[in-house]
Amino acid sequence: MDENKKNNLQKVLEFIKDYLDRNQKTPTVREIASAIGVSSTSTVVYYLRKLEKKGFISIEGKKSRNIKLKETAFLRKQIPILGLIRAGIPTYAEENIEGYLNVDDFLFQKGDFLLRVKGDSMKDAGIFDGDLVLVKQTPVINPGEIGVFMIDGESTIKQLGLENGHPVLIPKNRDYSPIYPKELVVIGRVTAVIRDLD
Amino acid sequence: MDENKKNNLQKVLEFIKDYLDRNQKTPTVREIASAIGVSSTSTVVYYLRKLEKKGFISIEGKKSRNIKLKETAFLRKQIPILGLIRAGIPTYAEENIEGYLNVDDFLFQKGDFLLRVKGDSMKDAGIFDGDLVLVKQTPVINPGEIGVFMIDGESTIKQLGLENGHPVLIPKNRDYSPIYPKELVVIGRVTAVIRDLD
DNA sequence: ACCATAATCAAACACTTGTTCTATAATAAT
DNA sequence: ATTATTATAGAACAAGTGTTTGATTATGGT
Incomplete structure (x- = not known):
């Protein structure tokens, strides 16, 4: 029951990854909100803090789109x-x-x-x-x-x-x-x- | 005279690339302005339009950090x-x-x-x-x-x-x-x- | 010298966006 | 049932941001 209902935290993280892949930037809190189907930006902030605590992302400063995916082992020399x-x-x-x-x-x-x-x-x-x-x-x-x-x-x-x-x-x-x-x-x-x- | 003053267009493009590489997002017009040493945001807009016309970047919508690097920048060496x-x-x-x-x-x-x-x-x-x-x-x-x-x-x-x-x-x-x-x-x-x- | 174009600036506006605060459901623990 | 914790909502504010407009200063061509 709980299993197949993917929890929102995971959804947020995946959305950020995918968004970054497509758009060369991370999403805004409001974009995340609408993507995962919640209506409040503070809910998203709540998630982001969690993801940060868990070490998946970091957030620096208060400028726009300040989420940073950690361990993004971007970049590979050979594909x-x-x-x-x-x-x-x-x-x-x-x-x-x-x-x-x-x-x-x-x-x-x-x-x-x-x-x-x-x-x-x-x-x-x-x-x-x-x-x-x-x-x-x-x-x-x-x-x-x-x-x-x-x-x-x-x-x-x-x-x-x-x-x-x-x-x-x-x-x-x-x-x-x-x-x-x-x-x-x-x-x-x-x-x-x-x-x-x- | 003209030689050593690297033109701003190129500087803008390089800054965007570099910024993207470092920050997982493209810069704002104001960030670009200060990076290349101009004081007006509209000057940057002026450059961005040019780069867009040349096919290096695309700009969609009016949300923040909407620059997108085109360029299939494959591969090493510069041509x-x-x-x-x-x-x-x-x-x-x-x-x-x-x-x-x-x-x-x-x-x-x-x-x-x-x-x-x-x-x-x-x-x-x-x-x-x-x-x-x-x-x-x-x-x-x-x-x-x-x-x-x-x-x-x-x-x-x-x-x-x-x-x-x-x-x-x-x-x-x-x-x-x-x-x-x-x-x-x-x-x-x-x-x-x-x-x-x- | 004169004109056209290119480059740059300054300021202002409206919309975005991150943040914060308070409140309320939902869920879990006691 | 009562309480504590977790999730979510809503609103409001200040700062960030893209855009536009109009003016000003090069620069280059004739």
Whole structure:
């Protein structure tokens, strides 16, 4: 009973992480409030103090967006390039890793990886067979965004859509049909495309 | 005189990068102002608009710390990003350089530069408005390859074709017509495409 | 010298945002 | 049941912040 009702503290922390990932800044107390469904800013402050006590975040000064995620082990010098992902969340197991790419720190966070695109189902979105896409691992994707999903035990890149509240995976290529997954498994959000023409 | 006074635009961009790296958020206009040594917030706004026009940042809404660094700042080493190239071979003269990007060595060589794509004349080749293309400077391009050419004193990206031994510049977009240049000026060959989706 | 454009400033305004204080539910402990 | 603790709400304030407007000072071209 208590188990599946994720407690708000956790929700706050996750929201902050995700928000930071998307927006290059941490949320305001009011944004957090509305995200977790409480109406008072002081409630959020209450949570933040707790998270701070537990060492997850720190708050310095009174300027805006002053939450700082600790231990954010941001920045990784090398990110792996993965090929087809089979079954489950991508492990960085040797057999999956095509190679490594050195990257600049500030844009990339732990958990990011590059995925080699197979097939041309996204060609109208300018994502071609053989391209590399940068994937940020996150369970949250908004409709309209392009992401990596698990379908029948394999990773696939599609645009997320919504039809009557149900998720649709939209290939950007007239030759392919939308996919209506019974269960949506999100691996991550595609945030960049790299194509080597040589 | 002009040389050692690093221009403010660059300073702003660098400050934002650095600030983001340190603080997990982008700075406020006032913080930027004091960092680069100007006293007016509107001066900063002036710079931000410029940086936005050049595609380095985006600003959405009027909430606090709304600057967002675009830039698929992959990779090590620095190579210049050029905007429209006017007249002649691109010099790395200040006025041409939009900024710098850290890049990985193995993909990039001396003389390479990134060019910000204008327009959608190559969209069927998966090269969209706003993309960055990596250009290797070379006078030699083979038919079928995509390159950067000078047309009427401006740089343009097209696929090279051959008709009866005469060069044609082919836009990969049905809405545009091929160009039959009297004189073919090749700036370089496009060897990669980078698109930032965030 | 004159004009156009680019760069910068100062001030003011409205909206955001962090903080604090008090009050009230909900829950747990006694 | 009574009490203590935990969660949540609401309002209000001061400071922070983005934006705009108008003016002023370079700078560069003719």
